[in-house]
Amino acid sequence: MTDASSAQTQASADNISHPPGTSNSDSAFAAEASSTSVKRKVDDLGPMDSKLDARDDKRRKGTAPIKEEYLVKSDDIVEPRPPQDEVDDDAAEAFHHKDRQALGHNGKSKRREKKTGQNKARDFGSSRDQVGLCTSRAHHPEFSPDECKFGDKCKFEHDLRRYLQEHKRKDLTTFDGVCPVWQTKGRCPVGWKCRFVGSHSKEVERDDGRRELILVQDETRMAEYAATSVEEEGPGVANAITPQQRFDLTRRKVGTPKSDQFLKWLDTQVQGQRQRLEAGRPDRSHRNSSSPEPDPEQGAVNGDHKLDSRATFVDPPLRPSEKRRLYFGAETPVLAPLTTQGNLPFRRLCTSLGATFTYSEMAMSLPLMQGQKSEWALIKAHESEVQPPTFSLKGGKNIVYDYDQSKDLCFGAQIAANKPWLAIKATEILTTLLPKGLRVVDLNVGCPIDLVFRDGAGSALMDSPPKLEKMLRGMNLVSGETPVTVKIRTGTKDKHPTAQKLVERLVLGAGQTAGDPCGVAAITLHGRTRQQRYTRSADWDYISETAALIKNLNEKADGVADTIHEPDERDMPNGHKGSRHGKVFFIGNGDVYSHEHYYDHIEHAKVDGVMAARGALIKPWLFEEIASGQYIDKSSSERLSIIEKFCRYGLEAWGSDEMGVGQTRRFLLEWLSFACRYVPVGLLEYLPPNIQDRPPRYKGRDELETLMASDNYLDWIKLSEMFLGPAHKDFQFVPKHKSNAYEMEAEG
Template sequence: MTEKRLNDESENSDNSVKRVDHFAKGVAPIKPEYLVTQNDNESASVIDDYNDDEAEGGDRQEEAPAASGKGRKRKGQNKNRDLRQQHEDVRLCSSLVDPDSGRVCQFGPAGCRNCHDIDEYFSHKQEDIEGTCPVFSAIGYCPSGLKCRWLGSHYNKETKKLVKDLERQEQARGVNVEVNKISTESKLLLQKKKYTFELANKYIPYLDSLVQNDENIAKQKEREELAKDNAASYVEAPFKVSEKKRLHLKNAKIVSPLTTVGNLPYRRLMKTLGADVTYSEMALALPLLQATNAEWALPKAHKSEYPGFGVQIATSKHWAAAKAAEVIYRETTDVSEINLNCGCPIDLLYRQGQGSALMEQPARLVRILKGMNACSGDIPVTFKVRLGTKDGHNNAKQLVSRVLAENTVAAITLHGRTRQQRYTKEADWNYISEVAQIVNNYNQGQEDSTGAKDSHEAVPTQFVGNGDIYNFEDWHNATSLPGVDSVMVARGALIKPWIFEEVEAQQYLDKSATERLAQLEQFSKFAIEHWGSDEYGVGLARRFMCEFISFTHRYIPVGIMERLPAKLNQRPPMWKGRNELETLLGSKDYRDWIKITEMFLGKASKNFSFTPKHKSNSN
């Protein structure tokens, strides 16, 4: 097809407007018939640029980072978003959620601040959402009881009793469940600082002795002797890497750890779409040790995620890493690996010495990994790192070599950008390949030293690449590189959740708008099962569904593309879909995102609030 340029200019005309060249560098090539024109003389401008740091930083970020290293602020970001969801105006007392439960309010009707009159509560409660309650459909009963927004599907108005499907409850038992919930007793012990860290308390003194502090230890010989003494005091030998659970990452379809959007419902959806390995959202070690509810919500997973579920933590202290690894080992049941985040670029973590800041302190990083490996029981330890922190100063090769020499990790993931680059440049897969070769050479040396390929001592350290995997060609090109066992997919799996289906089919799949909408419907059901079917749970489900759509709306349908593939750094001009639904799914206006959620979660209440991450989506 002849390339038709859309940026012809007529300099002598007062009505002339510069047009967009849909074959220009950085512009996605969309077929002319799907481009939106505002009038005969003007074509729509390219859709605003995206800032993808939220995929890693989420709402932990408190200020705009210096993307150029010179204090330049992010453009168009809605900072300090208030995403708290309000409760109902009239709240029913929890003792009356299930009238047949026999629960009694400890405060009594007179002393309780919540409503004890069911009829009054019903008079203020929002109208039921049409259809069947997703939670009732999944497990045969609804824990939200009378507060459920789909109450009509499991409530007998004549008998005023909740309906329960005993057969469905039995079928769901042990299958459709969430795992890795810390016990109330253990949480209280952590909060009171009375939790017994049997492994960490013995190993931390040894790690302390490795800290090079000239004020306390003046001579290298004294330091070495002290380290030996502390090592000898650690009587229980930690698990070797070869003695821990085995990771199966070779050609595995891996979803990268993602903050905010990488929640349990999203990961569960990805498992239905072919993912083999998923990771929790990044959890901070110190809040885990303080037993904060928000942090302990992160290691939770759906039963379908295991095996193949990893918990990612961030910390800058070896003692916190050791204790966090031990408490995860002791308090969770379905964790395949504990991953240390050494690549998160956000300022909030970097200033605290966490995330990518660990790349600038190799000794500290090694100590942290040693502590995690010694205290994580049979759960293997892995870590994720970037090329470096500054452009032109990549140090991942040296860092990986040093970690390999310690033989403490089961797998290494390398993101092919520096902290300074963020997402402004394409991932450097040449450098990733070079690091993969270092890991490959190390594995070969380990195998040769044991003298037996199948020896338990010769468990290879696996290597995973990360960066710019958006289609099946990217995936297969990356996994074909020597030493690369697999790749992590981040934005590619957010924008196009069926990417692993394409990997299996080895072709581009032109998903219809109806098929894409069905995936969002499935996400909404998983979200309601996770957050609950009451007004508050529906509000959370709606909020995170909007966060999800903030990525899925960026997908450009295969059928309207002039040529394939479209790269992640290519921005499309304003376009229309092949039908109204496809156009709606591609809308960048957050109000349209809310409309999509209303198809499955009912009309948004007056209490619901959502602020998009970028001002360009607020129009």
């Protein structure tokens, strides 16, 4: 099968027209139409809908403009498609936290959730052998296994031939019958349990006439592939901590000296502020310094107190200006942090298709500190993500002082926390255990999920600027050379945006902790409020205004004349050549679905970079379109090859045994729940396509294209069986979103 990057076809401008009266560049504005829902009237326009309405009366808002010949009709009436849910863009944020309810002390749910359009606490069944093979036999020749420590009490199979004939399903014939892991690594970590075991095993005759089953290793491939130090990991996996490190975390044996130092100083500052308030004296601690210094005008008590706090902070950590420099630009499209769908195989797929920077799924700080294996699995990256990015700077100019592309990476970790000490300690642990594996540590201040919000994390921090500033300042001081970034929303409540006030505080500092900027290297803004969610288009007008504000703050043109609030140049990240002041990069996020949207936002919103979420889930080759500057009309066979590539990457990441195949199938189906929304550009009457548009019933240009457009999860399973074989009899898949999800209220 051909690779996804081959045989690409540019959509012909003669066959696909733009709305009348618009140019190619202007038509990007026409893509912001909003879909409808029960809670929102059809006439209730989103921020960008009026632009579409004024430009094209023929294009129906909320409906994909499919050409007449591809529509499915019944009695000359176009059949409507069942309504779909307004799916979370970031994407299905915090699934492993969302699907479990917060519990009280008695173990019962704290509150009864409203009925929504989502299937929560989904059960995916089981994908296991009928009787498992004992680990003492799994990797050894038939006649020389290890001794089983459980002996006759062991519940697993010890007879290898009986296991292969009676308890293990037949080998898969996909991928030419060759194990993808063995093909890459030269050996298969799951041994006899592999669903392709026939490709790396054989039967040999011994001197005594007996025939023995043995596993085969390819010494040449093993030599070519550098073996990792953690044997449980798959091929090419980076950022995997060792079992000993995980054990030390569970026993609290991993120290956080920098965090302890800063938190002790922070407590001293808070106590000092309380004393000054009680004494009725003004707070004059917002000086132009990041370490506390005595102020003789504040009296002997407060002066001595600040001297004591300074004594505990003798050896300050790295300043933000000493960190590794970052760069974001039009040349560097970014894949958003995507929970569930943003797994390692999908990120690897997007990287192969042109994504420059990627992020981990959102990880909670406390489980990271406790060494929970499931949370650390989110931080794992493919080796292609921890390599220097390969983009070329526009014009060949290095606009950031001392930026070294060879020292940059592609992969960043995103964390969430509701208290400063959690975020700060988790950051120190991450950057200590993975000093060369993270481009940035990003703090999630945008997650809208109720469970996360009620705990005070995610978008709840938008309403607690002092706490957020303490978090970011502390993270910056303990992260070594790794920069710290933050992702926010426009606000928590609809029609009440607060992001711009927060941005000003993050860039300049508020003076309540140390008086200097907290040193964030980049800010990403998702153009929706928490309450609004995805019922309307992202507000790129607000993003544009925020970009202008940040530019003014970066250039010190915001009119702030009071030198007390003037930031210390040493605390500014990403310095410019010829300038004392640093640069805080600004990335826009929301509804990016084509190269036209991408470059329109770069040019008109004046953002430094653009982040794609749902657009990349629906068509991962969005990054190819951005690189080529044109629409790519993928054929059904080319799209199928992308699915094949994901399956291969999934087996390499999760294993080629029964459980690994089941895991790969589950996450493939999660992705296909988004990919089925793609309408080939060759079928569209007008461009650019709009991510909010939903198509009526239509038929593809061939049977496979029609199958890929199905919103029936049973058809997604058919697609998975083309590469992963028949699903296990106990495998289950419940779509995350119900068909009547349009009745769901926006949360908040």
